[in-house]
Amino acid sequence: MACSKEIVQTTSFDDENPQVELQDAKVLVACFSFTGNTKTVASSLANLSGGTLYMIDPETPYGNENSTYYDENTRAYKEQYGPASTRPSIKKSLENAGDYNIVLLGFPIWYGKAPRVVFSFLDAYSFKGKTIIPFITSGSTGISSAASELKSTYPEITWKTGDRLNGKTTDQLKSWLEAGGLKSEIR
Ligand SMILES: Cc1cc2nc3c(=O)[nH]c(=O)nc-3n(C[C@H](O)[C@H](O)[C@H](O)COP(=O)(O)O)c2cc1C
Structure with missing residues (x-):
């Protein structure tokens, strides 16, 4: 695993003592959302963590026909069941990406997995x-x-376990952030 030791030391955290190394964390909340559910959660997490909300936008938006599950003719189906290397084009408007040391990465599950735009x-x-x-x-x-x-595709990233956050209250999201080591970031 080719991680820079210096960066890892300042950005990764110890699960048993999480807040110590994160006191100066700069948080990015990056999110892809098709119908808005994940965006709602991402907005709350950005507000709570003081992080920057960045929406991952495909160059060509997904049309409503993609809501029909298991339709082999839809773009979403073809991308998810196509080669694992599929990378739909996205708009690249995130500035100073290197400044962030913690990324909360949100997306809807598409056919069991992360949508390919997340990999893009x-x-x-x-x-x-x-x-x-x-x-x-x-x-x-x-x-x-x-x-x-995601973990096996990007082993050079330090991945935390993550969670399904449908329908969580603000207090529950706050607890989730705290459990993930972002206690000192919470407003
Ligand atoms: C193309 C597509 C595939 C989906 N596949 C799954 C799935 O495999 N399992 C599941 O529980 N939900 C699945 N869903 C439902 C979404 O994950 C769910 O509605 C999610 O909250 C949508 O988030 P969004 O509003 O941010 O796009 C799928 C939805 C779409 C559009």
Whole structure:
């Protein structure tokens, strides 16, 4: 695993004593959302953590037809079931990506996994040695399969476990951030 020791030391955190190393964390809340559920959670997390909300925007938006599950003719289906290297184009408007040391990365589950635009985002910016905490919304699927794929695709990133955050109250989101080591960031 090719992590820079210096960066890892200042950005990763010890699960048993999380807040110590994160006191000066600069938080990015990056999110892809198709129908708005994940964006709602991401906005709350950005407010709570004092982080910057950045929406991952595909160059070509996904049309409403993609809401029809398991339709082999939809773009979402083709991308998710196509080659793992599929990377739909995204708008690249995130400034100073290197300044952030903690990224909360939100997305909806699409066919069990992270949408391919999330991989486009991770390819577009270097988060090597940074800490990413993924979060999802979904109909019912949990985060584990999506998280494993992200972790194995980007082993140079320090991945925290992450969670499914559908329907959480502000207090629950606050507790989630605290458990993830962002106690000192919470407003
Ligand atoms: C193309 C597509 C595939 C989906 N696949 C799953 C799935 O495998 N499991 C699941 O629980 N929900 C699935 N969903 C439901 C979404 O994950 C869920 O509605 C999510 O909250 C949408 O988030 P968003 O509003 O931020 O786009 C899928 C939705 C779409 C549009």
